[in-house]
Amino acid sequence: MKYPNSNKVYVKPKETTSNRGMSLEDDINVSNRYYLAHEMAVVHKKPTPITIVKVDYPKRSAAKITEAYFKVPSTTDYNGIYLGKYIDFEAKECESRTSFPFSSIHPHQIRHLKDVLRHGAIAFIILRMTSYDKDFLIRAGDFIDFHDSGTRKSLPYEWIEEKGFLINRSYQRPCDYLAIVKEVFDL
């Protein structure tokens, strides 16, 4: 199945910085390295999808990409295996104090979450509300129900607090989502 406009270029959103100076992506990567080193799970961030237009092959040195564009991602950014199960998630930072706009998640990514859910994946969204300095795990099923109900164009913060699960932090696991995954999905 080919998504319409799947090769459409888009302007990559600038990363927002959390109060702690580390991005959510950095914190998840550090946590993932901890999980891997301690044989708890294997989860990697996928590379940023780009369309390569021009490559130079200079003699005796590495190939250099001289023209490329960011592509709209067709899947989420993270997936892997935990306790023998397939896990899949997207991570987003949000600066608003009132809500998380659906426009921040690409329709292809929502589609992907639905796809993997149908196949039995453990799927969720990690949402960093930077104004509150809090990270929430939101089950993909809950997110999709609310999204598809069509009543709103964003997740209200009250909903996030009610439905989301607060993710703990520690120095070695600055976004310790696995601890909460085990509980939330009853593994």
Place this chain on the structure above:
Amino acid sequence: MKYPNSNKVYVKPKETTSNRGMSLEDDINVSNRYYLAHEMAVVHKKPTPITIVKVDYPKRSAAKITEAYFKVPSTTDYNGIYLGKYIDFEAKECESRTSFPFSSIHPHQIRHLKDVLRHGAIAFIILRMTSYDKDFLIRAGDFIDFHDSGTRKSLPYEWIEEKGFLINRSYQRPCDYLAIVKEVFDL
């Protein structure tokens, strides 16, 4: 865990073309789209990992990457979910009639296959032997046993024929690996 030299640039190997004019990657992508559309599995190729050095942000148009380099991949190229299970594989084309050199698979990728195997993944390698116009599925466990035994620097073709499982082709599924996965891994 940080792998040594994980940011080392390298020259991306040119794609070899099979006798049929379509690359193995193309054939797997077509098969994956079929699997997705028919709700059989969700498997995607990961984007090519690159290190972005310079990006131009022209006004009113898409961001343009003007300097980037290919990175050594730290995982395999494909993963996803099939029958509720995590599956993970690497795909390689080989022109030799006699053997498949281990130098064609990066040590990080072998390490990754070991990582996911330990966590219960269905993991394998798809090997297209272009001179014979045949695709084989090789269980990651078999591959690793032979690789780690240290007796050879390549997989001899006789070993591939003995241990590998021939993958069928059809117009809609030009590399129908799922059919064989089900059998081989007894799902």
